[in-house]
Amino acid sequence: MKERRRRDEDHDVPRERRSGSRGKRRDRSRGDSGDAVPFELAPRDPLPAGDADAGAAERSDAVAREAARRLEDGKSRSIHDAIESAMRDLDAWDVPRPSRGRVREHARSIAMEALGEAGYYARVADVWRVAVELMDVLESGLRDVETVLVGRAARGQIDGGVVLHIRAYTERPVSDLAEVLVEHGYEEPEFETIETRIGPLQQLRLTEDERELAITRVPRAHSTDTSTDLVTGKAIDVVDLETLAARLESDDDES
Numbered sequence: 710m711k712e713r714r715r716r717d718e719d720h721d722v723p724r725e726r727r728s729g730s731r732g733k734r735r736d737r738s739r740g741d742s743g744d745a746v747p748f749e750l751a752p753r754d755p756l757p758a759g760d761a762d763a764g765a766a767e768r769s770d771a772v773a774r775e776a777a778r779r780l781e782d783g784k785s786r787s788i789h790d791a792i793e794s795a796m797r798d799l800d801a802w803d804v805p806r807p808s809r810g811r812v813r814e815h816a817r818s819i820a821m822e823a824l825g826e827a828g829y830y831a832r833v834a835d836v837w838r839v840a841v842e843l844m845d846v847l848e849s850g851l852r853d854v855e856t857v858l859v860g861r862a863a864r865g866q867i868d869g870g871v872v873l874h875i876r877a878y879t880e881r882p883v884s885d886l887a888e889v890l891v892e893h894g895y896e897e898p899e900f901e902t903i904e905t906r907i908g909p910l911q912q913l914r915l916t917e918d919e920r921e922l923a924i925t926r927v928p929r930a931h932s933t934d935t936s937t938d939l940v941t942g943k944a945i946d947v948v949d950l951e952t953l954a955a956r957l958e959s960d961d962d963e964s
Contacts, residue, residue, distance in 0.1 A: 765804050772796055773807035777815035780868075781823070788812050816868035836867045837957055839920050840875060843890070844950045847877055847924075850889035854879040856950055857935055863946040863953075873922045876939075878932040883911040886924060890915070898924075905939040907931055 775795035776788065785791035788809045796802055821829050837858075844856040855878045857863075862873045877886055887898050890913070898913035903925065913924040925939070938945040948956075 768799070768801055768804040769807050770811070772799055772801050772804065773811040774815045775799060776807065776812045777819055777868075780812070780816050781819045813866065813868045813871075817866075820868060830865075833865045833867055834957060835918075836862060836871075836873065836920060837865075837953055839918050839922070840873050841950065841954050841957060843895070843917065843922060843924075844875060844953070846890060846893045846895075847886060848950060850893065851879065851881060851885060853881065854886070855929075855932065857947050858949075858953055859935075859938075859945050859947045861946070863948045873920055875922060875924045876927050876935070877924055878927050878929050880929055881926075883913060883926040886926060887913055903940070906942055907939065910939065 772792065772795045775798065776785070776791035779785040779791040779794055780788065785794055792807060792812065796804075796806070817829075820832070824832065840858050840862065844858070847854050847856050857876050857878075858873065859876060860874045861867070861871050879886075883900065887900070891897055895917060896915050898915040901912045901914055902909050903912050907927075911926050913922075913926075915922055915924075927939070935947045936945060937943070
């Protein structure tokens, strides 16, 4: 098992940095051959600042839409990779990089359009079910473990390759968590370390039903402050196993 250091809890951090050059940009003051244009072009009036800003914002949004399509089509595995690919395909290195939130908004719209509202929320339920099953394995297999789902997944926002972030409050070593998961048929997880406001914490990373999960071991002494991001200190959505299981039962009763 390999150990890597991370600096996030509920934030997607690319595992690889894009290598290689972005490709040559065409110099607009040169001809198709690349030679200098042999005559002086008449100067063009610059676009008003407002128009220029609007154009850049529109192209940035086009990058976000293309990145969202790549995520929904499975062509990219992370928002970082999707944005990089979209900027390359659209030759949009000169526009503001779209935010991850904007890409997720487009991904949600694309999924809603393709699946319909009922189909979309069925997908959310499937993701929650993955979390519930893993949390139940930890709590039933190790009696002194309490789990919560935190972040975007806790409020049902699963678009854009969201990672299911689960905290396990316990005094047991993280190796005990890994052992009980493997005993119940999960893949052998990777061990990582994240830097937090309360010091380094160990984390397990694994994939289940094509969903990436991150289980962070947190000492019980910090279990009274579950609704705060361990890294940023900002408020964060959180839901415990009992509440999340009740949501699924309610959804099943209504379907």
